[in-house]
Amino acid sequence: MKRSVALTLLALAAACEGKKVPPADSTPAAAAVPATPAAPVVAAAVKIVSPAEGDSTGKDVTVVLREEGVTIAKADGAKVEGTGHYHLFLDTPPSPDGAPIPPTTKNIVHIGTGDSTFTFKGLTPGQHEIIAVIGYGDHSPMPARRDTVKFVVKR
Numbered sequence: 294m295k296r297s298v299a300l301t302l303l304a305l306a307a308a309c310e311g312k313k314v315p316p317a318d319s320t321p322a323a324a325a326v327p328a329t330p331a332a333p334v335v336a337a338a339v340k341i342v343s344p345a346e347g348d349s350t351g352k353d354v355t356v357v358l359r360e361e362g363v364t365i366a367k368a369d370g371a372k373v374e375g376t377g378h379y380h381l382f383l384d385t386p387p388s389p390d391g392a393p394i395p396p397t398t399k400n401i402v403h404i405g406t407g408d409s410t411f412t413f414k415g416l417t418p419g420q421h422e423i424i425a426v427i428g429y430g431d432h433s434p435m436p437a438r439r440d441t442v443k444f445v446v447k448r
Contacts, residue, residue: 337363337438339379339425344444352446355412356381358404358425363435365427368405372429379404380434381411382424390436394428403432418448 343357344350364376380387380394381402388394397403404411420443427438 337361337375337377337427337435339427339438339440341423341425341440341442344423344442346442346444348442348444349447350416350444352416352418353412353414354416354421354444354446355410356423356425358409360409360427363427363438365407365409366430367407368403368428368432369430372431372433377427377429377435377438378407379409379411380426380428380432382426383413383416384421387424387426387439388434390434392434394426394432394434403428416446418446420445 338361340359340361341356342359344354358379362375365378366376368378381404383400383402385400394403395401402411402413422441422443424439424441427435429435
């Protein structure tokens with residue numbers, strides 16, 4: 294009798310081994326779908342192309358700017374993520390994030406036309422610093438979207 298019970302148990306075990314149920318999270322359909330890597334996100338940034346760091350210039354200095362990860366457009370008063378225009382701070386600290394950019398002065402320039410160049414005329418000889426900031430259409434700065442260049446106006 295013991296022998297027949299043992300043979301029955303072996304037969305049941307062999308029958309069950311052939312009918313394994315796969316775990317719920319490892320279905321063939323899920324395994325066939327490859328993971329798609331997320332597209333890289335390019336943070337909005339401004340780059341001062343000219344003058345370059347340490348350049349010697351004349352008293353009229355044309356600043357050339359380039360954007361990355363943002364659309365440069367005319368200032369329209371709207372705060373639209375991913376769209377803005379350039380602001381330049383000459384020898385003056387820029388507005389902190391969250392504070393509005395002050396109106397245009399001889400040292401603060403709004404390039405609200407959508408252009409990427411501006412010429413400072415008649416700068417005094419010596420060292421100068423330009424900080425470029427991208428601001429929204431409402432003239433509030435985009436957080437941490439800045440570039441700084443120091444240059445020297447020849448005597």
